[in-house]
Each structure stands twice: as structure tokens, then as C-alpha cells.
Amino acid sequence: GESVGLHLPTLSVQEGDNSIINCAYSNSASDYFIWYKQESGKGPQFIIDIRSNMDKRQGQRVTVLLNKTVKHLSLQIAATQPGDSAVYFCAENLGDSWGKLQFGAGTQVVVTP
Amino acid sequence: ETGVTQSPTHLIKTRGQQVTLRCSSQSGHNTVSWYQQALGQGPQFIFQYYREEENGRGNFPPRFSGLQFPNYSSELNVNALELDDSALYLCASRPGPGNSSDEQFFGPGTRLTVL
Numbered sequence: 001g002e003s004v005g006l007h008l009p010t011l012s013v014q015e016g017d018n019s020i021i022n023c024a025y026s027n028s029a030s031d032y033f034i035w036y037k038q039e040s041g042k043g044p045q046f047i048i049d050i051r052s053n054m055d056k057r058q059g060q061r062v063t064v065l066l067n068k069t070v071k072h073l074s075l076q077i078a079a080t081q082p083g084d085s086a087v088y089f090c091a092e093n094l095g096d097s098w099g100k101l102q103f104g105a106g107t108q109v110v111v112t113p
Numbered sequence: 114e115t116g117v118t119q120s121p122t123h124l125i126k127t128r129g130q131q132v133t134l135r136c137s138s139q140s141g142h143n144t145v146s147w148y149q150q151a152l153g154q155g156p157q158f159i160f161q162y163y164r165e166e167e168n169g170r171g172n173f174p175p176r177f178s179g180l181q182f183p184n185y186s187s188e189l190n191v192n193a194l195e196l197d198d199s200a201l202y203l204c205a206s207r208p209g210p211g212n213s214s215d216e217q218f219f220g221p222g223t224r225l226t227v228l
Contacts, residue, residue, distance in 0.1 A: 008153055032215055043115070043203050043219035044156065089155050099207050099217050100146065100169050103155030 008087060010108040019077040023090035023104045028071065032093035034101070035064060035075045039086045047075070047088075077109075085111045115139060117206050117220035125226045126194050134189045134223045136204030144168070145187040146217065147179060148203040156203055162187055163209060191225075199227045 013019045025033065031052040036044035048059045050066050050073075057064050063076040073090050087106045094100040116139035126132050138145050144163045148156035158171035162181035176192040185206070191198055201224050205217040 036219075041221075043117075043221045045115075045219070046216055049215065091155075093215075094158065096169070098144065098161060098163070098168060098210070099205075099215055100158050100161055100171075101156075101217070102158065106155050
């Protein structure tokens with residue numbers, strides 16, 4: 001039978017292309033957002049974070065964009081590599097400074113040669 | 114590797130049983146959070162411990178309980194297991210308040226299967 005919850009949105013990207021992963025968050029009071037990468041059989045791995053007083057932050061090959069008006073977050077990965085294949089989650093702070101996080105549903109990124 | 118370790122790696126239990134999962138936080142981190150991740154979904158916050166006290170709880174019933182020890186390691190206990198408790202249980206540690214970094218470090222998780 002069909003397994004519930006296995007239908008993650010999937011983004012197929014050719015190696016070397018740029019990837020854009022989108023996320024809508026729910027809490028207007030959230031002031032801190034994080035992107036995590038999760039490979040099969042592993043825990044989430046921190047990629048990049050952004051606070052609500054910023055609209056853009058860049059890391060190594062990654063950029064996070066925050067649009068508070070429409071409660072939208074995106075992760076851009078430049079020159080996508082096979083090692084970037086994973087599930088990507090956005091997470092928002094649950095309204096205090098203690099790092100209690102609410103995660104989105106996730107996007108599966110598949111990098112093809 | 115994040116320095117957060119969890120044990121056991123995998124566990125199989127039957128309905129009605131009780132289970133204890135363990136987490137060792139990264140050195141210097143006194144705040145530990147537990148998350149439940151069902152297959153194909155994002156992690157869901159269960160609760161958080163700071164200096165051995167529960168510091169916030171998500172939408173989970175009382176049969177989910179926890180402990181934190183003086184060395185900041187932590188346990189998650191689940192009583193009266195149900196089939197829907199089958200999931201990956203993740204532990205995350207971070208420095209306490211007043212630290213400039215909000216980054217949390219996740220362990221590899223414990224895969225619990227309830228039959």
C-alpha cells in the first residue's frame with residue numbers, strides 16, 4: 001500500500017546549475033530562520049541562518065533570501081554538485097530565543113550529471 | 114560530525130512497551146532539544162531541557178517525558194508505545210542563553226520502529 005508522507009516535493013537539478021529551494025513560513029512573530037540539509041540516515045546539518053532584520057545573507061555557495069511581507073524564505077545553491085543531493089528543510093524559531101524550531105515539510109534535491 | 118551522539122541507532126519495540134533514548138550533547142552545550150521526525154516529514158519539536166529543567170514543550174502527550182543530567186546529557190522516555198510513534202528521534206544541542214550563536218547541532222538520530 002501507499003506510505004503516508006513520502007511525497008516530498010522534488011527538485012531535479014543538473015550538476016553545475018544553480019538551485020533555488022522555496023519555503024513558506026507560518027509565524028509572523030518568528031525572528032530567526034535556518035536552512036538545514038539532511039542526507040539519508042543522518043541528522044539535519046546546518047547550512048545557513050538569517051535573522052528577521054535582514055533580507056539576504058550569503059555563505060559559501062549558498063544564499064538565503066527572506067521576504068517578511070509574504071512570509072517566504074528561499075535558499076539558492078550556486079553551481080550545484082552531486083554532494084548537494086539531500087532533503088532541505090527550512091525552520092523558523094518558535095517565538096523565543098531558545099532555539100525551539102518549527103520545520104517545514106522539506107524539498108528533495110536530486111542532482112543529475 | 115557535530116559532536117552530538119545518540120544511542121541506540123535503531124530500536125524495535127511492540128505496542129504498549131516503554132522505550133528510553135539517550136543523547137550526549139556537544140561539549141559546552143547545556144541546552145538539549147528533542148524532535149520526532151516521521152518518514153518523509155520535517156522534525157517536530159517534542160521538548161527542550163536547560164540545566165536539568167524542562168524549558169518548553171511541543172504538542173506531545175505526557176507519555177513523552179525526558180530528563181537532563183548534570184553533565185547535560187539527556188534521555189527521552191516514551192511510555193505505552195503506539196504504532197504512530199515509529200519515527201526518527203533527533204536530539205539537538207546548543208549553548209544556553211547569552212551565547213552569540215543560535216546554531217543548534219543535531220545528532221544522527223535513533224530510528225524507532227513500533228510493531
